[in-house]
Amino acid sequence: MPTQSQSPADPAHQSVAALPRDRLSVVIGIATTGRAGVVRTTVLHMANLADRPDRVVVSVANPADVDATGLDDLPFKVDVLHGPKGSSAQRNTVLDHAGDAGIVFFIDDDFLIAEGSVTALRNLFATHEDVVMATGHVLADGLRGPGYDHAEGLSMLERAVPVDADAAPRTVYSTYGCNMAVRGAAIRAYPERFDTILPLYGWLEDLDFSRRMAAFGRIVEDPHLRGVHLATKTGRISGRRLGYSQIANPVYLVRKGTYHWARALKLVTGNVLANSAKSLWPEPWIDRRGRLTGNILAFRDLLRGRCRPGRIHDL
Template sequence: MLHTRNNAALTSPGSQGGDELKQVSVAVAIATAGRRDTLSQVLGELVHQQRAPARVAVCPAKPEDADLEAFARLPFKVDVVSGPVGLCAQRNALMRHLSDVDVVLMLDDDFVMEPHYVGECADLFARHPDVVMTTGEVIADGIMGPGLELADAQAKLAADRMPGTERLRDVHNGYGCNMAIRMAPVRAHGMTFDERLPLYGWLEDVDFSRRIAEYGRIVKSQRCRGVHMGVKRGRSPGKRLGYSQVANPYYMWRKGSLSARFASIQMARNLASNFGKMLRPEPWVDRTGRVRGNLLAMSDLVRGRIDPQRARELS
């Protein structure tokens, strides 16, 4: 079981107290695909939050991705939202469903929060009205390796030590596995995730971040902490992802949400990693498939026909 901490020791300097925290409602939103059991585990961990989310909603890619019987055993209600398949489309469905809350905390279906995450998130948005998006401290990220199990995540959180003071850092973008969005600018400007970034939605978090940055600050919080298990089930096949690694940043540069420098760095980094590791790939990464997708996207780019949507056609 996750550890608990003395709440009094967690009061951030500058906090205005409980009355102010009550003014900000935080809903947890999870878009999911192919991780039925992992999703149920992550939802079960929400019972450890010292401040309960105002609402909890999930949007499964397929009906079988949501275990309704497991949800019914939880001590809180889980709203199951229908939406088209694709991370961006599913996140848009969740934002529409939760449009009446102050903050929507977008989590990956394999992200486990430290018990004070929701409370710290509400506190941050209450104390900093100029902040439109936050992203938390990922103390362990299984995406960089074979992935972590729930027991690993629990152990890492139990051993973690929260910093005594909050030092917000302005950042370029939120990290999609845990990013909280102030809904006021979303409502005011009709903001959505770009559904032309299909399927896994590679860099959709960066695209949305750079567009909402027009209305306020994006910050990283050291006190909103968690573990990204990096579960490999439910991810796009290598060829599809490889195509998106080139097509998506190029598309985002053309529409203006990414600078030419950032898009170029992203593409170059992915190409170097895939080609460099193709002969000795990690067991959990389809480097050959990614290289094939990279090459197809580069060919389409040269011929002037590159389109993020083409990833849907690949397998």
């Protein structure tokens, strides 16, 4: 079961700056399902960087979800962990096995980090002791289109304009799930974990976790932490299920208290309008009609008083 947010009156509620200093080792966590080739390519990309993490943890529900051939010979340790299926549950598996990590950096299995990002993470958390979570600058996001292949992603990284050395992190509302880092000391000090009531793809689990962790420190976007999100289309949740989650999950988070209703209403309205307008001539890479059907089913359940995230298991 997910943990509840701590209130400012709780004894455990304190500034992250009051926590012990970490040895800022970087563990990269990847939750993946049904995309063994994709995650293998992403891990090998990190091995080709000069600036590498200390450890990579791949969290799967099925042994077939990762091809571990040759991963023992990389310049960092790769651990494959098995546990319950679902983005939230699989990310919790990473957190529960993070050990004494200074920073846990979650990336999607198709997110290519840029050279220098690991050092940027260490510098950020070492010099800004009030930061509890961080997200990076996405140089290109295939989620807004048909996606990119690995070669295209590498080309974008190579062509990226260098960041001004004086560029400072800025406070943001939440992290972006394809690349989000959390301070290791905060993981060990507080009971917060990803909410497993948000099943499968875990739509908005990154926002929910960020808003709960915001009680303990600042959430920032660091321009020196960069990468490309390929947004590979294989192995994604069905359009109908995602459409249902686009309604059910924001409603659940508003009721839970981690999402403001005005923000949720704006998100829901935007998704429903996009699915409706584009359902006649949908993009080849998006199941707009399935998403719209899921939206309608969720609204029907909302009127009947039975709209909840877990209903997608029945779709």
